[in-house]
Amino acid sequence: MMSNPATTPLIEVENLAVRLxxxxxxxxxxxxxxxxxxxGETLGLVGESGCGKSVTALSLMGLxxxxxxxxxxxxxxxxxxVGLSDADYCRLRGNRISMIxxxxxxxxxxxxxxxHQVAEPLxxxxxxxxxxxxxxxxxxxxxxxxxxxxxxxxxYPHQFSGGQRQRIxxxxxxxxxxxxxxxxxxxxxxDVTIQGxxxxxxxxxxEERGMSMILISHDLGVIAENVQRMMVMYxxxxxxxxxxxxxxxxxxxxxxxxxxRARPRLGARKGTRLKTISGTVPExxxxxxxxxxGDRCPLVEDRCRAALPPMIEVGPGHDxxxxxxxxxxxxxxxxxxx
Amino acid sequence: MSxxxxxxxxxxxxxxxxxxxxxxxVLDALPGNAAQMLMGADASxxxxxxxxxxxxxxxxxxIRYLQWIKGLLSGDLGNSYVYGTPVAGLIAERLVLxxxxxxxxxxxxxxxxxxxxIYTAANHNKLGDVGVxxxxxxxxxxxxxxxxxxxxxxxxxxxxxxxAGGFAGWDDGAWPGIKSLLLPAISLAVVQAAILARVxxxxxxxxxxxxxxxxARAKGLxxxxxxxxxxxxxxxxxxxxxxxxxFANLLAGTxxxxxxxYLPGLGRLIFQSIANRDLIVxxxxxxxxxAMVVIVNFVVDVLYAFIDPRIKVHDx
Numbered sequence: 043m044m045s046n047p048a049t050t051p052l053i054e055v056e057n058l059a060v061r062l063x064x065x066x067x068x069x070x071x072x073x074x075x076x077x078x079x080x081x082g083e084t085l086g087l088v089g090e091s092g093c094g095k096s097v098t099a100l101s102l103m104g105l106x107x108x109x110x111x112x113x114x115x116x117x118x119x120x121x122x123x124v125g126l127s128d129a130d131y132c133r134l135r136g137n138r139i140s141m142i143x144x145x146x147x148x149x150x151x152x153x154x155x156x157x158h159q160v161a162e163p164l165x166x167x168x169x170x171x172x173x174x175x176x177x178x179x180x181x182x183x184x185x186x187x188x189x190x191x192x193x194x195x196x197x198y199p200h201q202f203s204g205g206q207r208q209r210i211x212x213x214x215x216x217x218x219x220x221x222x223x224x225x226x227x228x229x230x231x232x233d234v235t236i237q238g239x240x241x242x243x244x245x246x247x248x249e250e251r252g253m254s255m256i257l258i259s260h261d262l263g264v265i266a267e268n269v270q271r272m273m274v275m276y277x278x279x280x281x282x283x284x285x286x287x288x289x290x291x292x293x294x295x296x297x298x299x300x301x302x303r304a305r306p307r308l309g310a311r312k313g314t315r316l317k318t319i320s321g322t323v324p325e326x327x328x329x330x331x332x333x334x335x336g337d338r339c340p341l342v343e344d345r346c347r348a349a350l351p352p353m354i355e356v357g358p359g360h361d362x363x364x365x366x367x368x369x370x371x372x373x374x375x376x377x378x379x380x
Numbered sequence: 381m382s383x384x385x386x387x388x389x390x391x392x393x394x395x396x397x398x399x400x401x402x403x404x405x406v407l408d409a410l411p412g413n414a415a416q417m418l419m420g421a422d423a424s425x426x427x428x429x430x431x432x433x434x435x436x437x438x439x440x441x442x443i444r445y446l447q448w449i450k451g452l453l454s455g456d457l458g459n460s461y462v463y464g465t466p467v468a469g470l471i472a473e474r475l476v477l478x479x480x481x482x483x484x485x486x487x488x489x490x491x492x493x494x495x496x497x498i499y500t501a502a503n504h505n506k507l508g509d510v511g512v513x514x515x516x517x518x519x520x521x522x523x524x525x526x527x528x529x530x531x532x533x534x535x536x537x538x539x540x541x542x543x544a545g546g547f548a549g550w551d552d553g554a555w556p557g558i559k560s561l562l563l564p565a566i567s568l569a570v571v572q573a574a575i576l577a578r579v580x581x582x583x584x585x586x587x588x589x590x591x592x593x594x595x596a597r598a599k600g601l602x603x604x605x606x607x608x609x610x611x612x613x614x615x616x617x618x619x620x621x622x623x624x625x626x627f628a629n630l631l632a633g634t635x636x637x638x639x640x641x642y643l644p645g646l647g648r649l650i651f652q653s654i655a656n657r658d659l660i661v662x663x664x665x666x667x668x669x670x671a672m673v674v675i676v677n678f679v680v681d682v683l684y685a686f687i688d689p690r691i692k693v694h695d696x
Contacts, residue, residue, distance in 0.1 A: 151596065167600060
């Protein structure tokens, strides 16, 4: 079946659910996640560790552990990816969908030269000969700003700094000009001074190549500056999604508001305690039946605990999974000014 | 030749000097005079004294040590107290058996262990993994001499393919010699392979959990390709360490199997020399073993650097 690239979204995720087998029993790591992404569009995923953002990304890559049970639908240009054989998935990974990981220090194989590792996807997907792949690898490393790329192509990962290694993994991910780039906390492990450079590089490349991007971060600042749309995840579900400006301006979910308040701020009076969200993240193996945030929510009511609240549209393209948006969003005006 | 190799060579030399000192002193402190032992308990004290002088045992410690080292360097290890023949010849006679046996056994070990280890790691927690791992458990529990007897019963007594013992030597070409060492080599290899297979499996499993494996998968490499091109080389360091230890053990620790198969190996020579208080043979054999262990470790160290590009730099 041919699909029209102008109207079909690049990625369409519908009702994605992932169950993982953990040592503490089966855990519903992701449930009811739906979104779509057009070509060239950028989406941010934000939430605490364990909220399901990385699992969502890995299920797009088809890289969940064998024991994971995935249901729902993930379509790339209209063709279904859930249930695809590993051999078929291998043709997509690194080719049409690429991923950058959090830890540049361990994401590269210490035994292989960086040239070999950057050339690998080219040799595999584009069937480049060794010399051609090497030339292209140098060009890619140049593009991502690795100094002296031509000279250092035969060096090993341990001879580079963290920021340089992240540039190398970016070059690797971009080698085959993928349609979708997934960046999972790409700057979390880097020095603050390097973080900005790497994010700028990613933004430039996304723009330059017309890629779509899913940027995963727990840092609201990173999300605010780098993506057009964002989704806030909690307990394996999306609790709020919408255009980034909209979400930041009128955050509707009590959890989003809590996240926002918990940011450390410059210029706060000395001795001011950092605001936190009371309580702890629920165990994915033991999620409540209703709203996952219920136990920590100041606005919780009995009906919140009864069943998972539906997504409610609170603005153009802006949805919130909360029954109490009437109060939360009225409150929020006060929360921001407080 | 890198600085790394040079430094390792210096360490090797220092270790050998240290080992020679310890060996010399310990054997010297051993109770039991070689001359007394040779002459028997009721020999006259004068005769014993005369023999002591003849053997040079009356010289001061330092002189005897230096004489020994001088002999070692020039290849003259002295004569056996018991046989009266040169020690170097006695040892050489045994090495033509022990070294080929160790190499054959190591080859069998490596082939069995790497295939079993890689197979089980690639099929982690599946039926094949559990099955092969249970087999290695059995291999670990088998006394090798008992397994050797089973092999003799099957291949020598029943099938009559191989002889039950003895060493054919190398005079009639390689094959008769190899044939006579085949069963001993297998008996020695089985237990070692079980250990090495388990080491290989856990090393591969550990590397499979590394981030760069996920990166390689994210590039579109299949599981098998990732295993061969990214995982194995990383997993080889612990495997080679154990291989080095096992090879050293094969050079000296095979006396039981030598006895089962009537093989005149180095282990037997050492055992007999200890029983006879033929200390000059013991001393040289132990020195030889120490040297071989140190050299094997040196080779393993240099191989590390070949496999892992990080090692050279760390050591500079």
